[in-house]
Amino acid sequence: MHVPDGFIDAPVSLATGAVAAAAVAVSLRGARREHGGTSHASSYGGERTAPLAGLVAAFVFAAQMLNFPVAAGTSGHLLGGALAAILVGPATGVLCISVVLLMQGVLFADGGLTALGVNISDMAVVTTVVSYALFRLLVKALPRRRPSVTVAAFVAALVSVPAAACAFTLIYALGGTTDVPIGKVFTAMVGVHVLIGLGEAAITALTVGAVMAVRPDLVHGARGLARPLELRNADGTVLQPQVSTAAPRSNRRIMTVGLVAALALAGFVSYYASTSPDGLEKVAHDKGIDSKEREHAVKDSPLADYQVKDVDDERISGGLAGVIGVGATLAAGTGVFVVVRRRRDRAETAASDRIEAV
């Protein structure tokens, strides 16, 4: 659903706008890399991005008009975030969906102009990133066969839609203009979007399967799944393949996926984890006696409401704390890693110098 103007207040709209702009800026670089195929993509191959991403955006736009009948006259259609991410990669996917949303907002007035940041953040960024991270994890974990790609696409699309609903609830909790209990918004949004997600998952998995059957090389998320080339002698013995130079790249990709998964777990799962009744009651007990809360509570409404509200804030702050924690851990870990690698590199160059000298 496209968020209209006036749904989210002005400060949060501007903040999400900044988030969306940053995500699009990162994706612009990433998309050049996805299409260039080399690390020097800005100079070579990067110019393929515009026509290819443009055509994929047109495809997403058209595919959203393809009706999938459900039953008794109702029908659904594709949202396309997960599909775009799997088919053309996360960065290009973010760009395509963002452009589709931008054009829908400016031309068809579908989704408010000030809500563009909200729309891009939750529909383009969260959907694409969550689905792609999950898809890559599953593809790596499952056996290397074509059905696993379909299964991975199904799960990725299934999770991505409620994830976007969670992101929307979070934005609403921060800047919603109406005081609706966040718990209710959350249940309604996630409930509806799990159903939508099921349809999305089925369509995405079937479509990815159809593309895999014809042009498996076009499915960006399934790159590297093909068996590596095997060299054999005339007598049939297998030659040992050369050490591939692409190892650091795939390493980096795995690291990105791991990072996103860690952040998602820290942010979302801790959010879920503390919604269990026990945690709710406990925090309500701890916080219900807070003096500031009591001052609110005497006003006109039952105490329970404000306790729940307080717990909601707790949950969000729990999620945020998780994300910040992961960030801090990662920064420390990366620091160590960089130092170690630099030392190793230096040792290696020293060794090779010595060999050259010989």
Added chain:
Amino acid sequence: MGAGHAHKLYRHASSPVHGLPPHCKIAAVFCFVLVVVATPREAVWAFGLYALLLAAVTAVARIPAGLVLRRLLIEVPFVAFALLMPFVARGERVDVLGLSLSVEGLWGAWNILAKGTLGVAASVLLASTTELRALLLGLERLRMPSLLVQIASFMIRYGDVVTDEMRRMRIARESRGFTARGTRDWGVLAKSAGALFIRSYERGERVHLAMVSRGYAGAMPVIDEVTASRAQWARAAVLPLAALAVCLTGWVIA
């Protein structure tokens, strides 16, 4: 197909609004909507004044009011959501026609309806007075990254082509006796979507090669530089400034 490529939302006329440079109009509409969103919802009269401002722009742009009103229908899904608000919001309750409604929820529903409608109306006015190409040029002038503008322009240019491709596939399916009835037929539809993706992607590759062979190196040549004079900026600023005055009055009174 064969209907030309002018987009259906644009309504050709020669008016002061049509004549303004596109980036001035985009900036003006964006600022206007931002001001509207920042207005306190208790200032009901302010939203009436905003509507009058937009009506004045519509009159100056010689756009039939019926056209704008018809395009407002796009926001019907949000209206449904807004109507739910009084039932689920918390706080003080009030009885209306035997229903117990939340006061807070009623204000929330009004807030969304008023601001959403004004936002949609402003976007509709922008789209019906500005040509597509001009809109893209305007976005580029407003420092949107050129790669993003290029992607958007490719999407717009090939949107009709890809949609027509999809339509031909539908006709091909139907002429072979296929009608989609339920979830059992999703496999066929998804195969069409997959084929559509492959065709779109391959078309993208061909377009890219054709462009490279004509000297494309990542940037589109600028053929017509749109510039805005100070007077044009001033004219475009009338709408957001008037709205800002209304908004500030609303904050002072509320």
